[in-house]
Amino acid sequence: MKHFKLLALSLLVVSAISCTTNTEKSYEVASQKDANGITYETVENDPTGLRLYTLDNGLKVYLSKNSDEPKIQTFIAVRAGSNYDPKESTGLAHYLEHMVFKGTHKIGTADWEKEKVYLDKISKLYEQHRAEKDTAKKLALYKEIDKISLEASNFSIANEYDKMTASLGATGTNAHTWFEETVYKNKIPANELNKWLSVESERFSTLVLRLFHTELEAVFEEFNRGQDNDFRKRYAAMLKGLFPKHPYGQQSTIGTAEHLKNPSMVDIHNYFNKYYVPNNMAVVLVGDFEFDTTIKQVNEAFGKFKRKELTHPVLPKEEVITAPIINEVFGPTSESISIAYRSGGVNTVDEKFVTLVDMIMANGNAGLIDLNLNQKQVVQRASCSPTFLNDYGYHTFTGNPKTGQSLDEVKDLLLEQVEKLKKGEFDEWMIEAVVNDLKLSRTRQYENNTALASAYFNAFIHHENWNNKVKFLDDLKKITKQELADFANGFYKENYVITYKRKGEDKNIVKVSNPGITPVNLNRGKSSDFITEFNKIESEPLQPKFVDYKTAIKETKTKNGIKVSYVLNENNDLFDMNIIFDMGSDNDKKLSLAAGYLEYIGTEKYTNEALKKEFYKLGISYYVSAGTDKTYFGLNGLKENLPKGLELLEQLWDNAKADQEAYDKYVEKIYKGRQDGKLQKGNILFTGLMNYGKYGENSRLRDIMQIDELKAINPEELVALIKDMKNYKHRIFYYGKDVEKAVAALDVNHKVYGELKEYPVAKEYKETETGGNVFFTDYDMVQTEMMFLAKGDPFKAENMAASTLFNTYFGSGLSSIVFQEIRESKSLAYSAFASYSNANKKDSPNYVMAYVGTQANKLEQAVDAMMDLMNNMPEADKQFQAAKESTLKKLAAQRITKSSIFWNYERLQDLGIDNDNREEMYNTIKNMTMKDLKSFFDKNVKGESYNVMVIGNKKDLNVKSLKKLGKIKELEVDYLFNYIDKKPVKQ
Structure with a gap:
């Protein structure tokens, strides 16, 4: 099932109804009043239980109740994004989003009247700076802005908003801006709703642009990260081709470098005052609450906001595309191609047809692209995905070439699949199967508060009637094969935009000088009156709940004695079954190779294509996956079809038939995957360099079979290995209903004979000692990224409480010490964090880690700032108390439920823990003091000796700043991954 498409289709939430029903349902909208006399709308047969309120001032409030955990997912959505940026101030909506976190005239200030004087001066200076054309005078104005900003910071209090949300125990505190929306996010404990409303209603009451120039520099670091992202560059070029007039293609959300460096605080205030009004906003709450009480609280908090008359700009209309439009972008990553067709937007007929077409083309199992391109391995990978916005949408097909394959060959193969669709070359049953697949996906989404809340805010942003979304899938099911083919013939013509992502130098990169910002004062010891x-404000305490794993996880056995652990699914008729082997690639290096190969072969009875189709008809997915120490044969989907699905999986397991041609292509795919992977900077840093920093020469990453070794393997050997797995000890975990029927299906289909074998001895990989080393890899990029890594003591369960509190206080989150110092005060990075990372095995060492990504010309400052923090933890008592309160509230609100009960217990057992240790952690943290945390820091972090992993452009590298950290060793990518670059020889 195509789970990676859930975001694009997140509005299609459905219940766990039988996927074979054809009963016509009513989706009438009903209007009624609650106990407070407040009117709300509901939709008949809406499985999400939405109550949609409209307050007197026009604010929309979406409420849906889910009591699985005592938490509430909150979104505050504004119908305003980069589409409405002034042409001379692109990036404004996004930058405004950042500034809304800085507080108001009440939040974040020690003395508003005095601070305001300085902020007004800064605003006027920025207007002069923007108008000034003389470079020297412009620089002088910036220096004056920097000077007055330092003075203003004497009265500002950094991160007060983040401190308040953290004190609630909130998680996921963030926001995003896109074309038509800006959305602010928090997930809060249910008992903290009133306090959350108090801070949010204040936050959106007034805009104050404090700490402006430091945050602007952080946004520019975000801009730099975009320049280092080839996918974003390809995407931007695609949009530019699709929309030569409309802001979708002409105004990026991040904005241009020129506009970012010449902002107008006046423009930002005007934008806020125009669009951040209640009749242009929505509050979305999904979680554990009572409707009547909650809407009364929301009305009291936000009902006082004044409605303003508002009209959104009328945006340009696009001409019809009559011939292919061709774009090229360049960068260091592997080559790829996209083909995009412009469609109608949300609430159009195009949305329904393109949604259906998309899933028939690629659903992860039995789509035309899945079967004809991916399963046959005629390309490295291919897929498609739709996007629907207010004015237009687009359907994008993407592909990556195999070794020796041109982008044009991939283009032709993708277009061939489109032609097959137009000719009706797909099975009649596919439409119903696709809709059933979407229903399964929506059922899973319905269980997730964040996904459901996302559906609601999207409905608001796109002016959608919720009843239309509830019945959307029923509408799809009415579309016939002939209607779909007719649509495709009219829609998919030579009216596309093709974008070639080629490997090479990007000559459009913007490099910016270090402005030399003076670090501003954070004033951690101060507090605003607010x-x-x-x-x-006191909230009713939320009591933590801990799991008794011994009773929560039930056990039974199959007739042949295999242990079955199970947890009942009390929510819907979906199941998840895993056959677990406690052995992996450490026990047999070929095991992961064999598991991957099984994806491309069939049996005497079923070809690979036929097998995929049979599973898809059943609404069942299967997978075989081998990790380092565990291997899983998994099955999930509709409970009613479990026996047939298990029968198919066992058919493949017992009767898999080796295919030499498929194996040769599989080896080619592995080779190309390695070549592509070594071009990804994230993979180089977080996989290649990190593994080298931990293990040196002897790591799992480097202990690989070379391509010539892979080519020499007889695929019959891999098939035999998979079949023989059944003869080893294994166990089963089942999550679902009707456990007896599930075990009966195992008795019938999962046959084992004789005494099961013990596992082969696993190979061990020992971590090296860290310290005094700088491992560097050259890469064509704007930023420089660094990881600091220090090997600590072996895992101890008693340290988990202190390390959890330490991470909250010191290194993770918007209100942490590291984030405040590196980003908020010194503007040295967009992203910076540090953590004490506990091992995942009881005998393994813990690690101290830190990360910073910054412009190359800020590297020395960033290194000095980070190393100073890692050796001198600031002691801020108020911040410690907030971190402590936050950590306790997060633990109190956390609920381990459903299948997570089993998987969390598995993780604990790997650590040698046999109970829910959160109870011990909770009680320990309650009694911890700043002195205790300082003691933990001094013993486990301070003075540690680091290996430093660095990736960046060698010609921009400040070697001096790195030499202070240790001996520099430059490592080639092929050496990091131990790739001997020999292409597979085709037979």
Whole structure:
């Protein structure tokens, strides 16, 4: 099932109804009043239980109740994004999003009247700076801005908003901006709703642009990260081709470098005052609450906001595309291609037809692209995905070439699949199967508060009637094969935009000088009057709940004695079954190779294509996956079809038939995957360099079979290995209903004979000692990224409480010490963090880690700042108390439920823990003091000796700043991954 498409289709939430029903349902909208006399709308047969309120001031409030955990997913959505940026101020909506976190005239200030004087001066200076054309005068104005900003920071209090949300126990505190939307996010404990409303209603009441120039520099670091992202460059070029007039293609959300460096605080205030009004906003809450009480609280908090008359700009209309439009972008990563067709937007007929077409083309199992391109391995990978916006949409097909394959060959193969669709060359049953697949996906989404809340805010942004979304899939099912083919013939013509992502130098990169910002004051010891009063508000305490794994996980056995652990699914009729072997590639290096190969072969009875289709008809997915120490044969989907699905999986397991041609292509695919992977900077840093920093020469990463070794393997050997797995000890985990029927299906289909074998001895990989080394890999990029790594003591369960609190206080989150110092005060990075990372095995060492990504010309400052923090932890008592409160509330609100009960227990057992240790952690943290945390820091972090992993452009590298950290050793990518670059020889 095509789970990676869930975002694009997140509005299609459905219940766990039988996927074979054809009963016509009513989706009438009903209007009624609650106990407070507040009117709301519901939709008949809406499985999400939405109540949609409209307050007197026009604010929309979406409420849906889910009591699985005592948490509420919150979104505050504004119908305003980069589409409405002034042409001379692109990036404004996004930058405004950042500034909304900086507080108001009440939040984030020690003395508003005094601070305001300086902020007004800064605003006027920015207007002069923007208008000034003389470079020297412009620089002088910036220096004056920097000077006055430092003075203004004497009265500002950094991160007060983040401190308040952290004190609630909120998670996921963030926001995003896109074309038509800006959305602010928090997931809060249910008992903290009133306090959350108090801070959010204040936050959106007034805009104050404090700490402006430091945050602007952080946004520019975000801009740099975009320049280092080839996918974003290809995407931007595609949009530019699709929309030569419309802001979708002409105004990027991040904005241009020129506009970012010449902002107008006046423009930002005007934008906020125009669009951040209640009749242009929505509050979305999904979680554990009572409707009547909650809407009363929301109305009291946001009902006081004044409605303003508002009209959105009328945006340009696009001409019809009559011939292919061709674009090229360049960068260091592997080559790829996209083909995009412009469609109608949300609420159009195009949305329904393109959604259906998309899933018939590629659903991860039995689509035309899946079967004809991916399963046959005629390309490295291919897929498609739709996007629907207010004014237009687009359907994008993407592909990556195999070794020796041109991008044009991939283009032709993709277009061939489109032609097959137009000719109706797909099975009649596919439409119903696709809709059933979408229903399964929506059922899973319905269980997730964040996914459901996302569906609601998308409905608001796109002016969608919720009843149309509820019945959307029923509408799809009415479309006939002939209607779909007719649509395809009219829609998919030579009216596409093709974008070639080629490997090479990008000559459009913008490099910016280091502005030399003076670090601003953070004033950690100060508090505004607002936060002082906020902290006095008492919420009814939320009591933590811990799991008794011994009773929560039930056990039974199959007739042949295999242990079956199970947890009942009390929510819907879906199941998840895993056959687990406690052995992996450490026990047999060929095991992961064999597991991957099984994806491309069939049996005497079923070809690979026929097998995929049979599973798809059943609404069942299967997978075989081998990790380092465990191998899984998995099956999930509709409970009613479990026996047939298991029968198919066992048919493949017992009767898999080796195919030499498929294996040769599989080896070619592995080779190309390695070549592509070594071009990805994230893979180089977080996989290649990190493994080298931990293990040196002897790592799992480097201990690989070379391509010539892979080519020499007889695929019959791999098939035999998979079949023989059944003769080893194994166990089963089942999550679902009707456990007896599931075990009966195992008794019938999962046959084992005789005494099961013990596992082969696993190979061990020992971590090296860290310290005094700088491992560097050259890469064509704008930023320089660094990881600091220090090997610590072996895992101890008793340290988990202190390390959890330490991470909250010191290194992770918007209000942490590291984030404040590196980004907020010094503007040295967009992203910076540090952590004490606990091992995942009881005998393995813990690690101290830190990360910073910055412009190459800020590297020395960033290194000095990070190393100073890692050796001198600031002690801020108020921040410690907030971190402690936050950690305790997160633990209190956490619920381990459903299948997570089993998987969490598996993780604990790997650590040598046989109970829910969160109870011990909770009680320990309650009694911890700043002195205790300092003691933990001094013992486990301070003075550690680091290996430093660096990736960046060698010609921009400041060697001096790195030499202070240790001996520099430059490592080639092929050496990191131990790739001997020999192409497979085709037979």
